[in-house]
Amino acid sequence: xxxxxxxxxxxxxxxxxxxxxxxxxxxxxxxxxxxxxxxxxxxxxxxxxxxxxxxxxxxxxxxxxxxxxxxxxxxxxxxxxxxxxxxxxxxxxxxxxxxxxxxxxxxxxxxxxxxxxxxxxxxxxxxxxxxxxxxxxxxxxxxxxxxxxxxxxxxxxxxxxxxxxxxxxxxxxxxxxxxxxxxxxxx
Amino acid sequence: xxxxxxxxxxxxxxxxxxxxxxxxxxxxxxxxxxxxxxxxxxxxxxxxxxxxxxxxxxxxxxxxxxxxxxxxxxxxxxxxxxxxxxxxxxxxxxxxxxxxxxxxxxxxxxxxxxxxxxxxxxxxxxxxxxxxxxxxxxxxxxxxxxxxxxxxxxx
Numbered sequence: 105x106x107x108x109x110x111x112x113x114x115x116x117x118x119x120x121x122x123x124x125x126x127x128x129x130x131x132x133x134x135x136x137x138x139x140x141x142x143x144x145x146x147x148x149x150x151x152x153x154x155x156x157x158x159x160x161x162x163x164x165x166x167x168x169x170x171x172x173x174x175x176x177x178x179x180x181x182x183x184x185x186x187x188x189x190x191x192x193x194x195x196x197x198x199x200x201x202x203x204x205x206x207x208x209x210x211x212x213x214x215x216x217x218x219x220x221x222x223x224x225x226x227x228x229x230x231x232x233x234x235x236x237x238x239x240x241x242x243x244x245x246x247x248x249x250x251x252x253x254x255x256x257x258x259x260x261x262x263x264x265x266x267x268x269x270x271x272x273x274x275x276x277x278x279x280x281x282x283x284x285x286x287x288x289x290x291x
Numbered sequence: 292x293x294x295x296x297x298x299x300x301x302x303x304x305x306x307x308x309x310x311x312x313x314x315x316x317x318x319x320x321x322x323x324x325x326x327x328x329x330x331x332x333x334x335x336x337x338x339x340x341x342x343x344x345x346x347x348x349x350x351x352x353x354x355x356x357x358x359x360x361x362x363x364x365x366x367x368x369x370x371x372x373x374x375x376x377x378x379x380x381x382x383x384x385x386x387x388x389x390x391x392x393x394x395x396x397x398x399x400x401x402x403x404x405x406x407x408x409x410x411x412x413x414x415x416x417x418x419x420x421x422x423x424x425x426x427x428x429x430x431x432x433x434x435x436x437x438x439x440x441x442x443x444x445x446x
Contacts, residue, residue: 153438182365187329188366205428205431
């Protein structure tokens with residue numbers, strides 16, 4: 105069975121983000137309209153891809169474990185020497201085509217869908233993810249962990265919206281009592 | 292909202308500089324150099340984006356001539372990868388500007404005399420081994436790297 109597109113529910117991510125704030129409901133009220141924007145969803149998806157590639161280039165699989173070393177025969181091959189020189193780093197990057205083919209395919213219905221944009225690179229990725237012939241499993245195909253996802257989400261929200269949005273979020277997190285002034289009532 | 296987006300755009304444009312294009316130029320040069328050394332050129336269909344294509348085989352007579360010669364890096368007797376001495380591919384160079392980059396092949400003289408490296412590159416392309424172009428996938432890699440560098444700028 106072919107590897108599947110990675111799917112990220114941006115609404116659920118927004119809820120998780122809101123839950124890290126003092127006033128989740130208030131934060132959600134501010135954030136929910138923002139994530140309806142497709143360009144924001146696409147940007148979040150692209151940052152997820154950046155993080156996945158960064159992890160892969162650091163020789164880590166989707167669980168954060170080191171990839172299995174390359175075989176000596178592969179390291180000795182001319183192709184390997186042409187593309188990688190003396191580096192033996194296992195980062196699933198030879199020509200760079202496979203990693204460059206990962207893209208945000210759609211952002212419909214709050215789901216950011218990440219996949220390869222052509223069959224050739226999908227097949228290459230499958231070889232890594234599932235292992236094939238003499239190729240060991242090096243499963244890089246997974247979204248960043250939840251902490252990283254939340255960081256990315258906050259970063260995009262901050263960057264793509266003027267300061268007033270973040271002020272609104274902060275405002276939502278302030279105790280209501282502070283707004284009432286002298287009366288010490290918290291709601 | 293529009294003001295905020297315009298402010299971000301203006302901020303990014305200010306930060307895009309020659310250093311960024313230098314990185315992209317080195318990437319572009321490497322993509323062509325490595326692909327060619329690996330035995331691939333591009334198709335010569337100019338109607339669409341170039342696509343990676345195996346370089347035409349060497350003739351039997353030329354293979355025979357190469358036998359016993361000291362060849363350039365990654366050159367072998369039978370492999371068609373535009374490497375006899377390696378001078379032509381090593382002559383790929385770049386210039387960067389404030390708003391872009393240019394890849395060229397230097398018109399440098401060759402140790403064995405004859406046509407210079409730029410003329411030789413033109414000759415081999417005309418004779419059925421075009422290589423000096425960025426394929427569709429290579430262009431995509433460069434665009435993605437550019438986008439990634441821009442994203443880094445605004446973090």
